[in-house]
Amino acid sequence: VLTQSPDFQSVSPKEKVTITCRASQSIGNSLHWYQQKPDQSPKLIMKFASQSISGVPSRFSGSGSGTDFTLTINSPEPEDAATYFCHQSSSLPLTFGGGTKVEIK
Amino acid sequence: QLQLQESGPGLAKPSETLSLTCSVSGDSLSRSTYYWDWIRQSPGKGLEWIGTMYSGGNTYTNLSLKSRASISVDTSKNQFSLELRSVTAADTAVYHCARHSARGWQGDLEYWGRGILVTVSS
Numbered sequence: 001v002l003t004q005s006p007d008f009q010s011v012s013p014k015e016k017v018t019i020t021c022r023a024s025q026s027i028g029n030s031l032h033w034y035q036q037k038p039d040q041s042p043k044l045i046m047k048f049a050s051q052s053i054s055g056v057p058s059r060f061s062g063s064g065s066g067t068d069f070t071l072t073i074n075s076p077e078p079e080d081a082a083t084y085f086c087h088q089s090s091s092l093p094l095t096f097g098g099g100t101k102v103e104i105k
Numbered sequence: 106q107l108q109l110q111e112s113g114p115g116l117a118k119p120s121e122t123l124s125l126t127c128s129v130s131g132d133s134l135s136r137s138t139y140y141w142d143w144i145r146q147s148p149g150k151g152l153e154w155i156g157t158m159y160s161g162g163n164t165y166t167n168l169s170l171k172s173r174a175s176i177s178v179d180t181s182k183n184q185f186s187l188e189l190r191s192v193t194a195a196d197t198a199v200y201h202c203a204r205h206s207a208r209g210w211q212g213d214l215e216y217w218g219r220g221i222l223v224t225v226s227s
Contacts, residue, residue, distance in 0.1 A: 032213040041201055041217035048213070085152060089211045093167045096152035
C-alpha cells in the first residue's frame with residue numbers, strides 16, 4: 001500500500017511543494033512520480049525515486065528509499081498546477097498513491 | 106515517438122464482458138522487449154493497476170479483480186486488448202493502456218494512452 005500526503009496543497013510561486021509517499025513495506029528505490037492535468041494522461045516526471053526525466057524542469061526533484069519518499073517542486077510555476085501520483089514497481093500488484101492536488105496561488 | 110490509443114465501447118451493461126483495445130504506433134509488439142499494461146482511474150478508487158503483458162507470453166493481472174480480467178495481444182494488428190468479464194457499476198472508470206520503460210514490469214510507466222471512459226449502466 002502506498003500512502004500519499006497531503007491530499008491537497010496550495011502554494012505561492014515562491015514557496016516549495018513537498019509531497020510524500022509512504023510504502024507499507026520496503027520497496028527499495030522502485031518508486032516513480034507522475035503529473036496529471038485535467039483531461040490528460042499521467043506524465044512521468046521522476047523515476048526510481050530520484051532519477052530525473054529528460055524534458056522535465058530541474059525544479060522537480062525526488063528523494064527517498066525503502067518506505068519513505070518525497071517529491072519536491074522548488075519555486076513552482078503556474079503550469080505545475082496538477083495532481084501528482086506516486087507508483088511502486090517493486091512487487092505485483094503494482095500500486096499507486098491516492099494523489100495530491102497542487103494549486104499554485 | 107510511441108503512441109498508444111485506446112478504443113472500445115463507452116457503455117457496458119452490468120454482467121456483460123467489456124472489451125477494450127490499445128493500438129500501438131512507433132513500436133512493434135511482435136519484436137518488443139517491453140511490458141504493456143492496462144490501468145484504470147475512477148474518482149472513488151484513484152489509479153488501479155489491472156494487469157501487464159509481455160508480447161512473448163507472460164501476463165499478470167491484479168488478483169483483486171478475481172480473475173475477471175485477461176490481456177491478450179494481436180501482433181498482426183499491433184494491438185493488445187483487455188477483457189473484463191461480469192462488469193458492475195464499480196468498473197466504471199477511465200481505462201488507460203501504458204508501456205513500461207526498461208526493466209520489465211519493474212520499471213516506470215513511460216508512455217500512456219489518453220484513456221477511454223467506460224460507464225457500466227443498464
